[in-house]
Amino acid sequence: MMLRDVSSCNTYNYGDALYWDSRYVQEAGSFDWYQRYSALRPFVRHYVSTSSRVLMVGCGNAVMSEDMVKDGYEEIVNVDISTVAIDMMRRKYEDVPQMKCMVPEKFLNSDLETFFQFW
Numbered sequence: 001m002m003l004r005d006v007s008s009c010n011t012y013n014y015g016d017a018l019y020w021d022s023r024y025v026q027e028a029g030s031f032d033w034y035q036r037y038s039a040l041r042p043f044v045r046h047y048v049s050t051s052s053r054v055l056m057v058g059c060g061n062a063v064m065s066e067d068m069v070k071d072g073y074e075e076i077v078n079v080d081i082s083t084v085a086i087d088m089m090r091r092k093y094e095d096v097p098q099m100k101c102m103v104p105e106k107f108l109n110s111d112l113e114t115f116f117q118f119w
């Protein structure tokens with residue numbers, strides 16, 4: 001049986017903020033890793049009402065949240081460990097009141113009332 005040599009895989013970097021910072025510096029713009037919202041929409045709309053508060057964990061620079069706002073979602077908090085990604089997202093969506101962008105520490109340190117609105 002052929003086994004894949006995983007010794008050269010760097011998947012451990014995926015939890016490293018500095019890894020993502022350097023990727024987002026090199027790859028400015030936007031990219032949706034899995035699917036665009038149009039493909040996921042039937043499932044998202046089925047399970048998540050547009051009045052729900054949405055917590056988008058690991059948002060990166062994907063346009064999924066933007067497309068959800070265009071589709072009627074009223075409040076999306078985008079969280080990512082990469083400050084580069086969050087700075088890009090914050091600048092891009094500064095005039096979109098439905099979108100908030102922050103690093104996890106900021107979200108976890110938000111006042112209790114804000115925090116528990118999500119749970």
Ligand SMILES: C[S@@+](CC[C@H](N)C(=O)[O-])C[C@H]1O[C@@H](n2cnc3c(N)ncnc32)[C@H](O)[C@@H]1O
Pocket residue numbers: 014015016017020031032033034035057058059060061062079080081082085104
């Ligand atoms: C593969 S990208 C996916 C980005 C986006 N969700 C998409 O579908 O295109 C993974 C993202 O998760 C972020 N990430 C990794 N670990 C995280 C953590 N512990 N908390 C928040 N974000 C994290 C990375 O910075 C990166 O932006």
